[in-house]
Amino acid sequence: MKNPVTPEGERISEAEYAVMDALWQASPLSATEICAHVCQDRDWSLATVKTLVSRLVAKNVVDAEADGRRYLYSPRIQRSDYVGGESRRLVDRLFGGKAAPLFAHLAESEALSDDDLAEMEALLKELRK
Amino acid sequence: MKNPVTPEGERISEAEYAVMDALWQASPLSATEICAHVCQDRDWSLATVKTLVSRLVAKNVVDAEADGRRYLYSPRIQRSDYVGGESRRLVDRLFGGKAAPLFAHLAESEALSDDDLAEMEALLKELRK
DNA sequence: ATTCATCGACTACATCTGTAAACGAACGCG
DNA sequence: CGCGTTCGTTTACAGATGTAGTCGATGAAT
Numbered sequence: 001m002k003n004p005v006t007p008e009g010e011r012i013s014e015a016e017y018a019v020m021d022a023l024w025q026a027s028p029l030s031a032t033e034i035c036a037h038v039c040q041d042r043d044w045s046l047a048t049v050k051t052l053v054s055r056l057v058a059k060n061v062v063d064a065e066a067d068g069r070r071y072l073y074s075p076r077i078q079r080s081d082y083v084g085g086e087s088r089r090l091v092d093r094l095f096g097g098k099a100a101p102l103f104a105h106l107a108e109s110e111a112l113s114d115d116d117l118a119e120m121e122a123l124l125k126e127l128r129k
Numbered sequence: 130m131k132n133p134v135t136p137e138g139e140r141i142s143e144a145e146y147a148v149m150d151a152l153w154q155a156s157p158l159s160a161t162e163i164c165a166h167v168c169q170d171r172d173w174s175l176a177t178v179k180t181l182v183s184r185l186v187a188k189n190v191v192d193a194e195a196d197g198r199r200y201l202y203s204p205r206i207q208r209s210d211y212v213g214g215e216s217r218r219l220v221d222r223l224f225g226g227k228a229a230p231l232f233a234h235l236a237e238s239e240a241l242s243d244d245d246l247a248e249m250e251a252l253l254k255e256l257r258k
Numbered sequence: 259a260t261t262c263a264t265c266g267a268c269t270a271c272a273t274c275t276g277t278a279a280a281c282g283a284a285c286g287c288g
Numbered sequence: 289c290g291c292g293t294t295c296g297t298t299t300a301c302a303g304a305t306g307t308a309g310t311c312g313a314t315g316a317a318t
Contacts, residue, residue, distance in 0.1 A: 013305055017222070031265080047308045050266070055305090069314055070265055083223045084238040087231055090219050091240060093146070094212045099235050100248035102216055106228050107256055109213045111220065117257060119229035124250050127236055142275060160295080176278045179296070184275090198284055199295050 010059040012082065018042055019052045020061070024079040028065060028072035139188040141211065147171055148181045149190070153208040157194060157201035 012020060022037035023029060029037070035049045053073055056062035064071040095101040103120075106112050112120075141149060151166035152158060158166070164178045182202055185191035193200040224230045232249075235241050 084234045087234050088238055088240050099241050099245045103249050104252055105213050105216055111217055112228050116228045121253055123233055127246060144276060
């Protein structure tokens, strides 16, 4: 399929991702609590968060557990799965599936700090063996 | 702004990207020629290509040069700029701007071939010195 | 019990995307 | 000199997305 992002192949939009991110940092959270985490940053109203959460629940990537009159929400997918999927999508789409050119691009556009380079070196050493 | 993708901050959608890609491979091309490059792959009709091209022209990322009754189109932005921008967006959004975790993820999801590793190692050696 | 704050559900609506058909102008062939 | 073919332009339309308002139920506080 086109969208290998959620179990059902639904995509998580950028705005929805902000909500997921809050839930990945701490969960379960109520809609209001999520808003406390993201509304300032994104300049959103609580209503917006509610909508996004509903959509995420509809997409089956967020779980709603009843807690009295309200719901507490938790992610149903791992952050690492999402992030891994998105990364691969990008590499596939823009670099024909090869990671090396991506690395080259980041290097070229000065997007790699010395720290990054050091970490990469360690990572490569780790992987090679 | 939010979208550092085009001069005017317009985004290039995924479908539009397929058209850009054709133009980056060879240009200028007429709409029909673009279609020859992408319509089989994406299972599109010529009409779809025409729409996408118009939108890209409207977004100022494709240039239309008259050639008799028709137009020949060329990219107005470099592929490397687009690709670099998108890469950085992803790294910023998902990895807080650090590149190393991205590669750690790719490694984990088996997206790194031995070739990739070798190339990246060579690149790293190049960068560090 | 009455009021007030809060919650989720439903509704709204503009824009962007994907995908294309309709249409009228113009070119090329016969 | 018509006629079909080929262009670009305009219009279409459903689904996704961003952003939020309304509303009825319910819970808390007095």
